[in-house]
Amino acid sequence: MDGSTSPMLRSLLSPQGLEALETLARAPALFAFDFDGTLAPIRPRPDDVHVSATIASRLDKLARMRPVAIVTGRRIDDVRERLGFTPAWIIGNHGAEDEGDPEAAARARHALDALRERLREREDGLAGAGVLVEDKGQSLALHFRTAPDRDAASAMIEDALAGFTHALHVFGGKLVWNAVAADAPDKAVAVQRLIARAGVQAAFFAGDDVNDEPVFAAAQHQWVTVRIGCERRASAARFCIAGPHEMAGVLDRILALVG
Ligand SMILES: [Mg+2]
Incomplete structure (x- = not known):
């Protein structure tokens, strides 16, 4: 390999992906999602991005059965009204904004x-x-x-x-x-803390961007990590889906497994 390409990611909807999802769904696990480009397509104006009713209704069902978290680059207050459902936790600002740790959030702001x-x-x-x-x-x-x-x-x-x-x-x-x-928690630290808060051992995490890669890289072997976008681009995720348009189908699979 010449270093400029990386192996294709395997689809979460492949037999191997679905088997990993089934194993994860049997154990108590956290289900965590990035927002932009993951639960909704990116738009030219960030203010136009909202979770569709199709996705929101599925996430609402999941949140009643499993701990669900949003881990986003947006502010918590900004993303909350765009979700259409209430997750157990929202972590904002790439991991640096955590309502459970207001002092750290104040330090991160002044830095x-x-x-x-x-x-x-x-x-x-x-x-x-x-x-x-x-x-x-x-x-x-x-x-x-x-x-x-x-x-x-x-x-x-x-x-x-x-x-x-x-x-x-x-x-x-x-x-x-x-x-x-420099010392603010990133998304990987945030997800680790949420796992402890939820009292579970494993996580599902989906994200599309550079700041999601630390979560993929820090994941344990039984986690299911999903990069949104299956194009050839270096990623530490285990699996991929083609885009946010496949998310409703993924959530249907998860709901069938945990229900
Ligand atoms: Mg994103």
Whole structure:
């Protein structure tokens, strides 16, 4: 292999995937989901993204039988109203916002103050390049999805973040750069904590983006981890599905197993 490609992920709907799902569903397990690009397709305007009634009704059923969590890059308050059901827990800001740990959440917010100031100083230049700065409290997101020249916008973002990459954890996503406190919990830590909170040993976790990879990489062998998107791209997930449009079918399988 030349290093630029990675093996195809196996579909969760393959015989091996369904067998792993069946094994997991027999044990008490946490069912955790990313939001954007996982439970609903990504849209040009993040505000337009909501879980469909089809998915919400299935998640509502599952949440009555098993512990269900949402682990998202969005703020908790932002995502809550987009779900259409009530999960046991919501973890926001890529793992850094946990209602069960308000002191850590406050620390994670203040760790970003110096970068906040830098971004305020450069507000006009960033806006002029089509960069949308979103202050989510425990994370700062610099979106360039709608920038007319994405390369120029990306370069301007990199320049604004220069000098902060050691003090903060800076990571890319789908046409966005994110910054969080260097010591803030990531999604992998968040899922481990939820497993302890739920009093279970294993987890199902589905996600589509770079910040979901630590969860996949930290998973135990009996977990079922699912990357949304089966294209050739390096991923530590065990399985994949083609897109959020396959999620209703996956939830039907899970409900048939746990019901
Ligand atoms: Mg996502």
